[in-house]
Amino acid sequence: MVPELKIKDLKASVEDKEILKGVNLTVKGGEMHALMGPNGAGKSTLGNVLIGHPNYKITGGSIVLDGIDLTDKTPEERARAGLFLAFQSPVAVVGVKLSTFLRTAYRQTHPEDKVTLTEFYDRMKVHMKKVGLDESFMSRSVNDGFSGGERKRFEILQMVMLRPKIIILDEIDSGLDVDALKLVADEIRDYYSENVGFLIITHYQRILKNIEPQFVHVLKDGKIAVDGDNKLSLRIEEEGYDWIKN
Amino acid sequence: MEVEYSKDAEMEKLLEDLKNSNVKKEDWEFHDNYKPVYSTGNGLNRKVVEEISEIKKEPDWMRRFRLKALEIFESKPVPTWGPDLSGIDWENTNYYNRPDEVNANNWDDVPDEIKETFNKLGVPEMEQKYLAGSVAQYDSEGVYHSLKKVWEDKGVVFMDLDSALREHPDLVKDYFCKAVPATDNKFAALNAAVWSGGSFLYVPKGVKIDMPLQTYFRMNGEATGQFEHTIVVADEGSKVHYIEGCTAPRYDKNSLHSAIVEIYVKKNAQARYTSVQNWSKSVYNMPTKRAWVDENANMEWVGGSLGSKVTMLYPSSYLRGPYATTHNLNVSLAGPGTVKDTGAKALHLAPHTSSRIIAKSISIEDGKAIYRGLLRMNKGAEHSRSHVQCDALLINDNSTSYTYPHDEIYEPTATFGHEATVGRIGTEELTYLRSRGLSEDEASSMIVLGFLDDVMKEIPMEFAVEMNRLIKLEMNKLGAVG
Numbered sequence: 001m002v003p004e005l006k007i008k009d010l011k012a013s014v015e016d017k018e019i020l021k022g023v024n025l026t027v028k029g030g031e032m033h034a035l036m037g038p039n040g041a042g043k044s045t046l047g048n049v050l051i052g053h054p055n056y057k058i059t060g061g062s063i064v065l066d067g068i069d070l071t072d073k074t075p076e077e078r079a080r081a082g083l084f085l086a087f088q089s090p091v092a093v094v095g096v097k098l099s100t101f102l103r104t105a106y107r108q109t110h111p112e113d114k115v116t117l118t119e120f121y122d123r124m125k126v127h128m129k130k131v132g133l134d135e136s137f138m139s140r141s142v143n144d145g146f147s148g149g150e151r152k153r154f155e156i157l158q159m160v161m162l163r164p165k166i167i168i169l170d171e172i173d174s175g176l177d178v179d180a181l182k183l184v185a186d187e188i189r190d191y192y193s194e195n196v197g198f199l200i201i202t203h204y205q206r207i208l209k210n211i212e213p214q215f216v217h218v219l220k221d222g223k224i225a226v227d228g229d230n231k232l233s234l235r236i237e238e239e240g241y242d243w244i245k246n
Numbered sequence: 247m248e249v250e251y252s253k254d255a256e257m258e259k260l261l262e263d264l265k266n267s268n269v270k271k272e273d274w275e276f277h278d279n280y281k282p283v284y285s286t287g288n289g290l291n292r293k294v295v296e297e298i299s300e301i302k303k304e305p306d307w308m309r310r311f312r313l314k315a316l317e318i319f320e321s322k323p324v325p326t327w328g329p330d331l332s333g334i335d336w337e338n339t340n341y342y343n344r345p346d347e348v349n350a351n352n353w354d355d356v357p358d359e360i361k362e363t364f365n366k367l368g369v370p371e372m373e374q375k376y377l378a379g380s381v382a383q384y385d386s387e388g389v390y391h392s393l394k395k396v397w398e399d400k401g402v403v404f405m406d407l408d409s410a411l412r413e414h415p416d417l418v419k420d421y422f423c424k425a426v427p428a429t430d431n432k433f434a435a436l437n438a439a440v441w442s443g444g445s446f447l448y449v450p451k452g453v454k455i456d457m458p459l460q461t462y463f464r465m466n467g468e469a470t471g472q473f474e475h476t477i478v479v480a481d482e483g484s485k486v487h488y489i490e491g492c493t494a495p496r497y498d499k500n501s502l503h504s505a506i507v508e509i510y511v512k513k514n515a516q517a518r519y520t521s522v523q524n525w526s527k528s529v530y531n532m533p534t535k536r537a538w539v540d541e542n543a544n545m546e547w548v549g550g551s552l553g554s555k556v557t558m559l560y561p562s563s564y565l566r567g568p569y570a571t572t573h574n575l576n577v578s579l580a581g582p583g584t585v586k587d588t589g590a591k592a593l594h595l596a597p598h599t600s601s602r603i604i605a606k607s608i609s610i611e612d613g614k615a616i617y618r619g620l621l622r623m624n625k626g627a628e629h630s631r632s633h634v635q636c637d638a639l640l641i642n643d644n645s646t647s648y649t650y651p652h653d654e655i656y657e658p659t660a661t662f663g664h665e666a667t668v669g670r671i672g673t674e675e676l677t678y679l680r681s682r683g684l685s686e687d688e689a690s691s692m693i694v695l696g697f698l699d700d701v702m703k704e705i706p707m708e709f710a711v712e713m714n715r716l717i718k719l720e721m722n723k724l725g726a727v728g
Contacts, residue, residue, distance in 0.1 A: 051677075051681045052681075053677050053681075054673060054677060055673060074680065074686075075677055075680035075681045076680045076681075076683050076684060076685050076686070078681075079680070079681055079682055079683035080683050084681075085681060087678065087681075090678065091674045091675055091678050092675075093669075093675050093678065093679065093693060093696075094639075094667065094669030094670075094696075094697070095639070095669055095693060095695075095696030095697040095698075095699060096679070096692050096693055096696040097696060097699075100692070100696075101679070101682070101684075101692070102682075104684060104688065104692065105679075105682035105683045105684060106683075108682075108683035108684055108685070108688075109682070109683040117255055141696070142678075158682065162682060162683070
């Protein structure tokens with residue numbers, strides 16, 4: 001079944017301040033969407049609201065994945081349903097070993113898969129190589145002492161290992177140099193298929209040269225102001241966001 | 247890498263076990279209604295001390311020693327350099343509570359109500375399964391002691407200190423208040439004046455005991471004090487592991503626990519002292535614990551401080567002979583409204599001595615965890631080494647931890663190092679793990695177990711489970727998660 005994420009009239013606030021004011025967006029398997037917008041438009045808020053971050057309060061609308069209403073679900077229930085967010089600034093979790101963490105997460109998101117520890121780790125090593133993370137990272141604490149770029153590579157590693165259906169990448173290119181960006185973009189393209197849909201949140205057009213989206217949306221003041229294709233992102237690169245009116 | 251794998255498999259299993267573990271919520275804060283047969287009433291003066299000595303029919307030297315210690319206690323001010331101790335009600339504390347005339351060798355001879363209490367705490371069961379010997383103390387007195395015959399035959403002595411003073415007076419006199427003199431601090435002086443119970447463990451030369459020996463301390467009365475005095479002597483070339491467990495019911499009025507533990511590790515001997523303290527939140531826990539470690543001997547302190555209102559505890563090792571070593575591992579949990587002022591002292595007094603100190607603390611809500619340590623390397627302690635590691639885990643935004651290491655290094659060839667880390671289980675950390683499919687429980691367990699990972703092998707498994715359970719309990723109570 002081709003997955004489908006339906007965001008309908010989504011409203012959300014942080015500390016009683018309304019940030020999202022009615023977002024409508026549908027992402028299907030095989031589709032690559034870019035969500036652009038000026039600073040403070042609510043792009044990262046949308047990512048956090050979608051995965052159920054407790055600091056964000058949904059005040060209206062709905063989030064539905066494959067017919068299942070996730071609006072009131074916990075972050076873990078959403079993850080198990082197949083939703084994944086690559087965080088803009090992934091937090092360090094001291095003491096939690098990267099390998100154990102990924103393994104536990106995989107068992108929770110794919111309880112039916114009886115893959116052994118060794119097989120799982122072998123698979124992990126293959127992908128670590130692809131995203132450019134040394135094997136020694138396996139026994140390190142999650143994101144602890146990682147550079148900005150290493151954190152981003154680890155987000156992508158988690159994505160390919162946990163095999164989600166709908167993926168939100170929040171500023172995945174920040175902190176990555178040109179070579180690293182290429183590795184990450186390759187990994188994203190390899191993972192991309194008819195069964196996976198992407199929502200790429202980005203302020204700049206840079207990453208969109210490596211991954212070409214079919215759909216581009218501009219979020220402004222908590223609402224989608226413009227929809228278009230990749231040409232829209234090119235125009236934004238030249239003219240900025242000022243020409244877009246809500 | 248294969249080694250790493252098996253460790254991960256272990257972790258997986260542990261997480262499973264924790265998920266399935268179904269330990270009861272409040273299983274130690276109960277109290278029974280047993281009435282003591284004798285009590286000195288509230289307050290402390292010469293008469294009370296003489297009364298204690300008389301009821302115990304002690305030798306005259308001990309009576310005089312107690313009275314001297316009382317003078318020292320009265321002359322010393324309450325320490326103000328650490329946590330607030332103003333909640334100790336010196337006047338209204340009961341300094342001596344005798345439960346019964348009985349000190350049995352058989353659980354059947356222990357009064358039913360007391361026996362039932364120890365049954366609930368799992369003491370007799372533990373004894374049967376894991377222990378070479380066991381002592382149980384209820385309020386001020388030991389009510390039960392046993393030692394497996396095989397060890398008794400080898401000359402091992404294990405009983406409460408009162409019995410030892412009667413049966414082995416010279417041996418006790420040789421070690422009593424030698425490592426911890428009454429002048430050491432106010433609480434040590436108090437203990438020396440009103441001590442009652444505690445254990446005496448003597449392991450003869452060359453005897454290696456492969457199972458641990460345990461003493462369980464239970465405080466039952468309200469606003470009482472427990473002042474046990476424990477002496478462990480590991481004679482030359484011997485090996486011993488001694489464990490203490492402590493619990494008390496929770497009351498509105500504060501209780502005071504002020505113990506002395508003295509450990510003598512002779513040449514080539516190895517001693518390990520493990521204590522798991524789970525006092526209720528109405529207890530001030532102020533023990534003084536010290537070891538004298540002789541040539542080529544090894545002293546290991548393993549401590550878990552889970553409960554109490556305030557704990558001040560700094561187990562010390564005096565490395566007196568060349569090549570003496572000590573390891574000190576302490577895990578503290580500072581729950582809401584409590585203070586853990588804990589640490590370690592290592593005094594390097596001879597060449598080639600080494601010490602390693604690992605202190606881990608977890609603070610919940612406004613719980614405050616403090617590491618306070620002393621490292622001293624005397625001139626002449628050539629080529630001695632020390633390493634101190636302090637790790638703190640903060641559960642809430644208002645949780646705090648402080649580190650006060652104090653170094654006195656007088657030997658130029660000595661080397662030492664300090665390390666400190668601070669981690670946090672905040673909303674961001676939990677959300678991150680949960681956004682990958684881990685449940686709230688799993689995420690916090692993983693953080694806690696990960697934090698304890700490098701000491702997991704050293705601490706008893708039940709302790710790790712208990713610690714994890716307590717943290718969960720506190721977090722659920724507060725709704726700190728989610």
